[in-house]
Amino acid sequence: DVKVTQSSRYLVKRTGEKVFLECVQDMDHENMFWYRQDPGLGLRLIYFSYDVKMKEKGDIPEGYSVSREKKERFSLILESASTNQTSMYLCASIGGNYEQYFGPGTRLTVT
């Protein structure tokens, strides 16, 4: 079974803090994704990576950066957290059949 894990289920941070969200997949997938999910807006793509050290902006990259130093790990970084980044963050990786496998999500609250 494909497994995508995320470092935290719940996280509370203060405005201005640097926040790291970690995602690890164990199926040797090349493509990994970070989404945020907000009520009424569905899933919105923040960044994705198609290989180690390669990244591409998604639809809402502002305020975020990513790091992919190893194939299995894809990190999302909030350089200076703001309250409008309070959201559910979902990581996914994609297999050869185009099916995306999702992690359990991190519910981030920025106060």
Next chain:
Amino acid sequence: AQKVTQAQTEISVVEKEDVTLDCVYETRDTTYYLFWYKQPPSGELVFLIRRNSFDEQNEISGRYSWNFQKSTSSFNFTITASQVVDSAVYFCALVNYGNNRLAFGKGNQVVVIP
């Protein structure tokens, strides 16, 4: 460009009723894949089905069934005899062949009332 529309945001049904979720998609490609995912209250998206653009056969899996119609660009999902455990958000998604970015609809919140 690819786009998925799920018009109904929240649907409430009484247990044992059937519920149908509509999904309409737009794409210029002839080869693409369609998906449905379920997101229970725990938050993790669970894959339900994948259908490629060349396979218009309807599919049934237990109480779940899917109706794919290319003529109307729709990929609708029906839950028969709903149960409380079906309460979740359901997402329809589309990806064009050769492109790994999925386009998601905004989701349908299904509430099954006991």
